[in-house]
Amino acid sequence: MESRAAAERASSDAKAAVAAYGVPAAWLTTAHPVSGLQLAGLAAGALVVGAAISSLLQRTPQISTPADRVTLLRAVLASLCAVLAVPALFTGRPAGPLLVVLGGAAFLLDAVDGPVARRTGTASAAGARFDAATDAALVLVLSTATAAQVGLWALGIGLLYYVFVAAGCFWPHLRAPLPRRSSRKAIGAFQPFALLVALVPGVPPVAATGALAVALLSLLFSFTRDVVELDHHRRRRHPAAPVPRLRTPRS
Secondary structure, eight states: HHHHHHHHHHHHHHHHHHHHHHHHHHHHSSOOOOHHHHHHHHHHHHHHHHHHHHHTTSSOOOOOOOHHHOOOOHHHHHHHHHHHHHHHHHHOOOOOOOHHHHHHHHHHHHHHHHHHHHTTTOOOHHHHHHHHHHHHEEEEEEEHHHHHHOGGGGHHHHHHHHHHHHHHHHGGGGGSSOOOOOHHHHHHHHHHHHHHHHHHHTTOHHHHHHHHHHHHHHHHHHHHHHHHHHHHHHHHHHOOOOOOOOOOOOO
């Protein structure tokens, strides 16, 4: 009975997320003439919130905690950012202050879901993965918006996480858990901050480019260190078999 009630709560949260995305997204399209680029933005936003909902509903057991609701709200905000970011990428025009406000709210809420999970005693590995995936989606959306202003290289900030995940499909040892590092957490938090700074209207292009360059370089360093560390752990667990020495017949 309890598991059924938890599943119903998760389903209700999923429906609420659909409405929370659909209503503002519909307003964004009615406030401006609908074009192919806007439809592409709507599709990108639907993909972001749809992936978050799918992650929530595919859990076993199916459950939605207070912290998950905060993360789901962050995913909705990221999806609305996508509605604005995708057209900006193809037109080259700034996405505008609304994207900065929505993205800033999603960024600040990242400091809420963790404490909520700990205070309610609902912290879990599934919730941590949900939070990390939402972080990655927000960074990808924000990097899409900045790419319209500074160049396509800024997309690398958002794509590196997905490259790392895809690499794990070919090299399973890359999916192993990593030890906690405060530097990794700081670098991860700096990515959306730098992207938001670059998107603020009036920021000089040199400052925006510099912030994004530091973000990309620090992220490359972090992922490279993780790959090396995970490969080292794999070699320690599965050392290579010694190569047999060939014996030469005695003369």
